[in-house]
Amino acid sequence: MKAVLAAVLIGYGISMILGRKEKEQPVWKRGSFWLWKKMKKRGLLPRTWMTEKYFCQAAAVLAAGCLLALTVQIIQEGQLDNRTVTALERPEYGAGSTSWEMEYTWENGEGLRQQEKMMVQVEEQKYSPEEKERLLDEAVKMVEQEYLGENSSAGKVEYPLNLMEQAGDIPAEVSWSSSHPQYVDWRGALGEQIPPGGAQVQLQASLKLQGAARIFETTVTVYPEKLEEDESMERQVRQTLAMENEKEGEQLMLPAVVDGKTVTWRTPEEEPAKILLVLTTVSSLLFLWRGRQEEEKRQQVRKEQLLRDYPELLGKLTLLLGAGISMRRAMERIAGDYERLKEKKQTEIRYAYEEVRNTCREMEQGIPEQAAYERFGERCGLLPYRTFASLLVQNLQKGNQGMQKLLREEADRAQQQRRDRAKVLGEQASTRLLIPMILMLLVVFVILLVPAWLSFV
Structure with a gap:
């Protein structure tokens, strides 16, 4: 390799x-x-x-x-x-055995070194006989102290027993057996067939630890399990239904009286109205969220289009003013050209020219020219258009002197900003392309490093 x-x-x-x-x-x-x-x-x-x-x-x-x-x-x-392996660490007590993949080399009869692989099984650490006896004694004491659970004495058991399968932190296996599993099973749960007068049950626990064993025996008197009122009622209802199921007939008669209490049966009410309400609410929220997303997207598209058309609009206006046309007439000329192209379906909706057209209509309806220009900048909502509107108002107040130069400078500045935006967008696109390349590089690293790491481990 x-x-x-x-x-x-x-x-x-x-x-x-x-x-x-x-x-x-x-x-x-x-x-x-x-x-x-x-x-x-x-x-x-x-x-x-x-x-x-x-x-x-x-x-x-x-x-x-x-x-x-x-x-x-x-x-x-x-x-x-640089690592000479002479021993392997055994697992902790009670952790079980583990396996290591090892390589060993030796010289054969011809003096050549050979190398082979082998799975070496390592057993857990072993206790000494004295430690086993001590741990089993502690385990028996713990089992004896804990097996009653919530019961106060072995002579009156009314709650499930705590028949543990392991004595705390001691790695000894504990297995239980019962003389009457129908009364007390190996888990300590009380059965439903315990007579009211109680019954004696012999329990035996077998504790094993690495070949050593110990037996713990005890006798308990169990009584019907104490239950809450609702749990007791549920058990009696189940017992009554079980008895009814043993009978013949085409129908299962539901008990009307259980333990002296009247029981009324009915099928669970379906709740389609609630489900429909939840679905309707969720759908409404989704539609609202979708509408908000679409509106934000539309506003973003409008903003980008306004910025993109701004230099072109300034260029046309500068050209018309240079030809001796007044500002209002130039605005009407630009709006008219846009209307003709739109009627012939030779252009899509252009928000900048739509606002120019709206401004011309306002002036036709009697709104003063200065107010119409100010409202034009407010409707566009962008700083370049507000600057443009202030230039138009300044033109009305001070005349056309120097207006063409100001518009030309503004158009040059807008073109530069447009180039800067295009550069930023290009850099963002190249940055987004780096992500899949980095992911591919990570995949290559994983393909190369994981097999090497696994073989080393």
Whole structure:
């Protein structure tokens, strides 16, 4: 394995040396680019999809993976060579046995070293006979103290017994047997057939610890289990139903009286109204959430379109003002051109031109020109349009002198901002493309490191 990895890296290094003249390529790419040209010249590559880009990327990933794998293997072999294994740690008391995959080497009759793998089973730590006796004595005492549970004495057992399967932290196995399982089972649960006058039951616990054993025996007198009123009623109803089920007939008669109490039976009410209410509420909330999302998306699209059309709108207005047309007439001309294109379905809805059209209609309806321009900036809601509206108002107050220059400067500034936004969007797109590349690199690392780690462990 090491030889194969080293051969790949040596070959990649030789190709980098031979491709050192490819100075227009990055350093890491020169060797693979030189190799790609040579293989393409000899017709050794598929012509349809194996481009220089994919070939160089694949070669770089292969070289990086081989370098990483070789490094891991060298580190692993160094750790194994520097570690002489003469003993294996046994598991803790009561933890059970474990297995280790080991390698052993020896010299055969011909003086050659051979290596084999073997699974070595390691048993848990063993107690001495004295420790076993001491731990079993402690376990018996613990069982004797805890087996009654909530009962006050063995002469009157009315609650389930606490028949533990392990005595606390002592790793001794405890198994129980009962002389009358119908009264008390091996878990300590009381049966339903206990006579009212009580019954004696012999219990035996067998404790085992690494081959040593101890027996604990006791006798308890059990009585019908004390239950809460609802639990007692449920048990009696079940017993009555069991008796009714033993009878013949086409129908099971439900008991009307149980333990002197009147019982009324009815089928559970279905609640489709509640289900429909919940579903309707959830659906309404989903529709509201969807409407909010769509509105936010529409506002974002509107904002981006307004910013995108701003330089174009300023350019048209500057051109018309330069031709000697007044500001109001220029606005009407821009709105009219947009209306004609829209009627011919040669353009989609453009929010900036829609607001220009609305401004012209307001002026036609008698709204003062200055107020119409101010409302235009407020409706657009963006800082560039507010600046534009203030320029229009300034034009009304001070005249056309210098207006064309101001609009041209604003148009240049808007174009620069548009280029900056395009640059930012391009950087964001390239950043998003890094995520799948990083994920692919992580997959390569996992493929290389996990087998090495598993073989070492």
